[in-house]
Amino acid sequence: MEARNLKITGLTELSAGHYLVELENSFSTMPLPGQFVHIKVPPFFLRRPFSIAGGDAEKIRVLFRVAGEGTRALSCMEPGDELNVIGPLGTPFPVREEWKKAFIVAGGTGAAPLLFLSSRLLSEGREALFFYGAREAGHIMFRLLPPGVDFIFTTQDGSYGEKGLVTGPFEKMLRDGLLPDVIYAGGPHGLLKNVAGLSASYRVPAFVTLENRMACGTGLCYGCVTKIRSGDGWDYRRVCKDGPVFDAADIEWEES
Ligand SMILES: Cc1cc2nc3c(=O)[nH]c(=O)nc-3n(C[C@H](O)[C@H](O)[C@H](O)COP(=O)(O)OP(=O)(O)OC[C@H]3O[C@@H](n4cnc5c(N)ncnc54)[C@H](O)[C@@H]3O)c2cc1C
Numbered sequence: 001m002e003a004r005n006l007k008i009t010g011l012t013e014l015s016a017g018h019y020l021v022e023l024e025n026s027f028s029t030m031p032l033p034g035q036f037v038h039i040k041v042p043p044f045f046l047r048r049p050f051s052i053a054g055g056d057a058e059k060i061r062v063l064f065r066v067a068g069e070g071t072r073a074l075s076c077m078e079p080g081d082e083l084n085v086i087g088p089l090g091t092p093f094p095v096r097e098e099w100k101k102a103f104i105v106a107g108g109t110g111a112a113p114l115l116f117l118s119s120r121l122l123s124e125g126r127e128a129l130f131f132y133g134a135r136e137a138g139h140i141m142f143r144l145l146p147p148g149v150d151f152i153f154t155t156q157d158g159s160y161g162e163k164g165l166v167t168g169p170f171e172k173m174l175r176d177g178l179l180p181d182v183i184y185a186g187g188p189h190g191l192l193k194n195v196a197g198l199s200a201s202y203r204v205p206a207f208v209t210l211e212n213r214m215a216c217g218t219g220l221c222y223g224c225v226t227k228i229r230s231g232d233g234w235d236y237r238r239v240c241k242d243g244p245v246f247d248a249a250d251i252e253w254e255e256s
């Protein structure tokens with residue numbers, strides 16, 4: 001974990017309220033899919049956490065939706081401006097040698113770290129089927145999947161892909177016996193809980209990324225905790241430090 005002033009090398013509005021910001025990467029470690037950065041957006045005191053949507057030794061990409069004042073201020077910055085960034089933070093998605101085929105399930109901006117993950121899986125010659133769901137066809141994530149990734153799209157209003165929730169075709173695939181070696185998911189709480197239930201029913205390991213509200217982002221304040229099963233009971237774990245990626249089977253879903 002390092003704090004650095006990173007120069008903005010690109011800031012593009014991809015669709016209404018959705019932006020891609022590209023930062024010069026001067027961290028000494030390479031970012032991994034699942035990790036995030038904690039960005040100080042002037043003039044705000046509290047940093048804002050964002051998943052790393054892509055990157056390498058030269059750059060870090062973040063995809064964000066304007067959700068409030070901090071993200072609105074970020075969207076008004078310009079190439080050449082500098083941002084104070086702490087990162088890369090948190091645990092990456094685990095990738096094991098024997099996991100050759102992955103299902104990726106995502107909703108809304110929760111897809112950002114999974115775009116990065118799917119690029120990595122493809123570059124390693126693994127198979128990835130990306131299930132992505134949004135409310136309507138205009139969502140930018142539909143246009144950002146790396147070339148070569150197989151996908152199934154859904155919209156709630158039926159304006160693009162299959163009509164309904166993304167868990168519909170995902171569950172059907174599992175029911176038809178087309179089981180992957182591993183499942184990765186990101187998005188709203190209900191989606192993640194549903195994926196966790198299906199992964200348990202079909203006995204496929206699943207890893208989800210959580211987006212709890214954060215303050216310090218570095219494990220000090222315990223402001224982001226979630227309940228994780230431990231022995232016969234449970235324990236509090238920090239989403240920023242012990243996560244944000246967790247084994248779906250460990251999460252106390254009723255409580256979190
Ligand atoms: C690990 C992680 C990864 C994330 N990745 C992305 C991403 O890739 N793209 C994206 O668009 N959004 C992402 N978010 C959500 C993003 O952090 C919030 O949308 C953003 O902080 C909202 O800030 P704001 O000032 O615009 O909104 P406000 O609502 O004005 O924020 C006020 C305060 O609440 C905190 N806050 C608000 N919403 C969230 C939230 N959902 N999660 C954590 N803190 C929040 C802010 O940090 C700030 O301190 C991620 C959140 C986490 C925890």
Ligand code: FES
Nearest residue numbers: 215217221222240
């Ligand atoms: S935000 Fe402070 S411990 Fe996680």
